[in-house]
Amino acid sequence: MAHFFTRVLKALCGSPLRILLLFFVVLFRSCQAVCLRVLRAERRKSVSGETVLITGASRGIGRCLALEFAKHGASTIVLWGRDEEKLSSVQKEVEESGKARCHFYRCDVGDREQVYRTIRKVQEDVGAITILVNNAGVVHGGTLLEMKDDNIEDTFRVNTLSHFWTTKSVLPSMLANGRGHVVGIASTLGLFPLPGVSDYVASKFSVVGFYESLAAELREQGHRDVSVTCMCPGHTTTDMFKDLTTQPFSLTPQQVAEQTIEAVKTNQRRVILPRIMHLTWTLNSWLPGSWMRNALYVTGAMKDMENFCAKR
Ligand SMILES: NC(=O)C1=CN([C@@H]2O[C@H](COP(=O)(O)OP(=O)(O)OC[C@H]3O[C@@H](n4cnc5c(N)ncnc54)[C@H](OP(=O)(O)O)[C@@H]3O)[C@@H](O)[C@H]2O)C=CC1
Ligand SMILES: CC1=C(/C=C/C(C)=C/C=C/C(C)=C/C=O)C(C)(C)CCC1
Numbered sequence: 001m002a003h004f005f006t007r008v009l010k011a012l013c014g015s016p017l018r019i020l021l022l023f024f025v026v027l028f029r030s031c032q033a034v035c036l037r038v039l040r041a042e043r044r045k046s047v048s049g050e051t052v053l054i055t056g057a058s059r060g061i062g063r064c065l066a067l068e069f070a071k072h073g074a075s076t077i078v079l080w081g082r083d084e085e086k087l088s089s090v091q092k093e094v095e096e097s098g099k100a101r102c103h104f105y106r107c108d109v110g111d112r113e114q115v116y117r118t119i120r121k122v123q124e125d126v127g128a129i130t131i132l133v134n135n136a137g138v139v140h141g142g143t144l145l146e147m148k149d150d151n152i153e154d155t156f157r158v159n160t161l162s163h164f165w166t167t168k169s170v171l172p173s174m175l176a177n178g179r180g181h182v183v184g185i186a187s188t189l190g191l192f193p194l195p196g197v198s199d200y201v202a203s204k205f206s207v208v209g210f211y212e213s214l215a216a217e218l219r220e221q222g223h224r225d226v227s228v229t230c231m232c233p234g235h236t237t238t239d240m241f242k243d244l245t246t247q248p249f250s251l252t253p254q255q256v257a258e259q260t261i262e263a264v265k266t267n268q269r270r271v272i273l274p275r276i277m278h279l280t281w282t283l284n285s286w287l288p289g290s291w292m293r294n295a296l297y298v299t300g301a302m303k304d305m306e307n308f309c310a311k312r
Contacts, residue, residue: 022282022286025282026282029278043266043267044265044266045264045265045266045267046072046073046265047069047072047073047074047131047261047264047265048072048073048074048075049073049074049075050069050074050075050076050130050131051074051075051076051078051126051127051128051129051130051131052066052069052074052076052077052078052129052130052131052132052133053078053080053122053129053131053132053133053166053170054066054069054077054078054079054080054133054135055080055081055107055109055133055134055135055136055162055166056080056081056109056135056136056137057079057080057081057087057090057104057135058079058081058082058083058086058087058090059081059083059086059090059238059239060236060238060239060240060253061135061185061233061236061238061253061256061257062079062081062133062135062136063090063093063253064253064254064256064257065133065135065257065260065261066079066090066093066094066102067090067093067094067097067257068254068257068258068260068261069100069131069261070094070097070098070099070100070102071097071098072261072265073099073100074100074131075099075100075101076100076101076102076103076126077094077100077101077102077103078102078103078104078105078122078126078129079091079094079102079103079104079105080104080105080106080107080109080118080136081104081106081107081136082106082107082108084104084106087104087105087106088104090102090104091103091104101126103122103125103126105118105121105122109136109157109158109162109165109166110154110157110158110161110162111157112161112165115162115165115166115169116165116169119166119169119170123173128170128173128174128177129170129173129174129180130174130177130179130180130181131180131181131182131183131264132166132167132170132180132181132182132183133183133185133260134162134163134166134167134182134183134184134185135185136158136162137158137159137185137240138154138155138158138159138240139155139197139200139240139241140152140154140155140199140200140312141196141197141199141200141308141309141312142196142309142312143195143196143309144198146309146312147198147199147312151199152199155199155200155203156199156202156203156206159200159203159204159207160203160206160207160210163184163207163210164210167182167214170182171226174226175223175226178225178226179225179226180225180226180227181226181227181228181229181264182211182214182226182227182228182229183228183229183230183231183260183263183264184207184210184211184228184229184230184231185231185233185256185260186204186207186208186211186230186231186232187200187204187232187233187234188232188233188234188272188273188277188280188281189201189204189205190204190205190206190207190208190230190232191205191208191232191272191277191281191284192280192281192284192292193292194296194305195302195305196305196306196308196309197305197308207230208230208232208270211228211229211230211269211270212230212270214228215228215230215269227264227267228269229260229263229264229267229268229269229270229271230269230270230271231256231259231260231263231271231273232270232271232272232273232277233251233256233259233273234247234249234250234251234273234274234277235247235249235250235251236250236251236252236253236255236256237250237251237252237253238253241308243304243307243308243311244301244304244305244308245304247299247301247304248299248301249274249276249277251273251274255273256273259271259273280292280295
């Protein structure tokens with residue numbers, strides 16, 4: 001611990017210019033956030049009447065997203081996943097919760113041809129998708145030398161490549177109709193590292209890059225009516241990371257779903273949750289690499305990750 005604080009002090013005192021710069025960055029970012037909030041509040045859009053496709057909707061964040069979109073007036077919700085029993089139960093919940101029509105399809109998003117086939121079927125059945133939420137995800141994890149090659153490939157197929165296949169499939173109709181929103185559920189682990197899940201982290205860094213580039217590409221091509229949002233939530237209390245028990249800033253899947261709808265309505269390009277993680281992200285590029293390792297030890301997160309790896 002003492003070593004950690006000495007390193008932090010040395011890094012800060014050794015470079016007063018850095019402190020000054022950090023101060024201006026924080027000040028600028030805060031002003032920018034306030035201005036954007038005011039502007040976005042004025043240009044709020046509605047999700048009423050939209051046709052929403054959510055991948056990985058059989059449980060966790062995907063299930064909450066389906067219910068939340070229905071609550072906010074979406075007219076059709078399309079659920080994708082592999083577990084038909086669970087999908088059917090979410091379909092019932094959505095239909096019972098209000099006026100939205102709800103359909104489900106069995107689709108392994110890691111299989112490109114299956115994605116293309118299922119999208120065609122969905123478009124025949126319900127018409128054009130106007131909001132796509134790429135939420136399906138998987139974690140295998142373990143230390144690099146323990147990881148199975150097949151699991152590494154599966155992680156990239158589900159967490160990264162699937163976003164390309166689904167987005168390529170729905171984007172043409174969005175561009176033709178001049179209306180659409182593509183949402184990716186990435187992670188804070190698409191912004192900073194965590195030992196024990198390097199496959200997952202790398203797949204999420206890739207996906208953050210995908211959305212950043214897609215947003216820039218659409219803007220460059222003048223398609224301002226098709227929006228892109230990349231959600232970066234931190235640890236969330238679903239089955240996926242249930243072994244991480246000592247997380248100090250955990251979110252519920254309901255919170256992630258609510259913030260996602262808010263981000264769609266206000267056209268936010270990137271959302272980091274909880275907000276305090278902005279600080280982690282900024283500090284990560286300003287402080288010596290060891291600070292995060294120490295923070296992970298102090299909060300018990302490192303122990304959690306060791307247990308997580310041991311169970312792989
Ligand atoms: N939990 C967390 O701490 C965080 C999660 N996230 C991200 O949020 C997203 C949702 O995660 P969360 O709800 O927590 O996880 P869950 O494990 O609860 O749910 C994962 C969902 O993805 C689906 N899925 C997994 N593999 C496939 C596949 N090959 N084809 C189709 N569907 C698949 C599962 O459906 P089925 O089993 O029916 O196929 C399930 O519906 C993921 O992208 C995750 O990386 C982001 C930040 C934090
Ligand atoms: C890095 C870091 C932390 C840990 C973050 C963790 C452990 C995040 C896990 C996120 C997950 C599991 C995302 C899934 O997609 C603390 C301790 C909050 C404090 C400061 C730095």
